[in-house]
Amino acid sequence: MTLLTYISIIFSLIFSVSSIGVVPVPNEYALNAKSKFDDYAEHYLLPEDFHNAETAPVKKPTDAEIESMQNSLLFEGDIMGVPEIEKIDILKKLRDDPMIDEDELFRKPFHSALNLVTYPDKLWPNGEVPYMLEEGMTNDQRTAIAQAFDEYKTKTCVRFVPKTDDDFDYIYVKRNVAFGCSSYVGRAGGNQTVSLEVDKCFSKGIIAHELMHALGFFHEHSRTDRDDFVDIHEDNIRPGMMRNFEKYPRKNH
Ligand SMILES: [Zn+2]
Numbered sequence: 678m679t680l681l682t683y684i685s686i687i688f689s690l691i692f693s694v695s696s697i698g699v700v701p702v703p704n705e706y707a708l709n710a711k712s713k714f715d716d717y718a719e720h721y722l723l724p725e726d727f728h729n730a731e732t733a734p735v736k737k738p739t740d741a742e743i744e745s746m747q748n749s750l751l752f753e754g755d756i757m758g759v760p761e762i763e764k765i766d767i768l769k770k771l772r773d774d775p776m777i778d779e780d781e782l783f784r785k786p787f788h789s790a791l792n793l794v795t796y797p798d799k800l801w802p803n804g805e806v807p808y809m810l811e812e813g814m815t816n817d818q819r820t821a822i823a824q825a826f827d828e829y830k831t832k833t834c835v836r837f838v839p840k841t842d843d844d845f846d847y848i849y850v851k852r853n854v855a856f857g858c859s860s861y862v863g864r865a866g867g868n869q870t871v872s873l874e875v876d877k878c879f880s881k882g883i884i885a886h887e888l889m890h891a892l893g894f895f896h897e898h899s900r901t902d903r904d905d906f907v908d909i910h911e912d913n914i915r916p917g918m919m920r921n922f923e924k925y926p927r928k929n930h
Pocket residue numbers: 746755756886887890896
C-alpha cells in the first residue's frame with residue numbers, strides 16, 4: 678500500500694464518521710438564532726401562511742359560527758369597550774341631551790366609523806396596524822388570519838404588520854373557548870385584544886369583520902343614515918336581536 682492510499686483511507690474514515698453518526702453540536706449563536714426564529718414564527722405569520730392563504734379554500738362561516746359574533750354581554754354582540762348594559766343609558770342620554778361630555782364621546786358610536794377630526798388618536802398612523810398572535814395557533818387558524826390580512830391588502834391601503842419593539846399600540850389576536858368573536862373599536866392604546874373563539878371565528882369573513890372594528894368602524898347597518906340605503910326587514914331578524922338594528926344616534930353638533 679502506498680502512502681497515498683493510507684492517506685485516502687484515513688480521510689475517508691474521517692468523512693464517513695462525520696457523515697454517519699457524529700451530530701454536530703450547535704453553537705450558542707445557532708441555538709439563539711433558532712429560538713428567536715421559533716419565537717417569531719409563533720407570534721407572526723410567515724410567507725408559508727400567506728401561501729396557504731392563497732391556496733386554501735375560503736371557509737364560509739355557518740349560521741352557528743356567525744352566531745358567535747353575538748355575545749349578549751357585548752355591545753351589538755361583538756364590540757368590546759362599550760358594555761351592553763350601558764348602551765340603553767347612553768342612547769337615552771344622547772337623545773335627551775346631545776351635549777354630552779366630549780371626553781366620553783369615544784364610548785358612544787356615531788355614524789359608523791370614528792372620525793379622524795374628532796378622534797385622531799383612535800386611528801392607526803399611516804394605515805399600519807401592528808399585530809401579534811397568541812402562541813400556539815394551528816395552521817388552519819394562521820391561514821384564516823392570513824386570508825383576512827390579504828383581503829385588506831388587496832382592497833385597501835391598510836396593512837397589518839408584525840409588531841416591533843418600537844410599537845407600543847398593537848392588536849393581539851388571541852383565542853378563546855366560549856366567548857365568541859370580538860374587538861375594540863379603533864386604536865385603544867397599548868395591547869388590545871381581537872378575540873376569536875376556537876372553531877367558530879376562524880374564517881376570513883369573520884376575522885375581517887372584527888378587524889374592521891379594530892380599524893375604527895362600528896356596524897354599517899346601524900348607521901345614522903342607513904335607511905337611505907337599505908331596508909330593514911324586521912321579519913328576518915332573529916327574536917331578541919332587534920336591539921342590534923337600532924340606529925346610532927345622530928351627532929347634533
Ligand atoms: Zn361586529
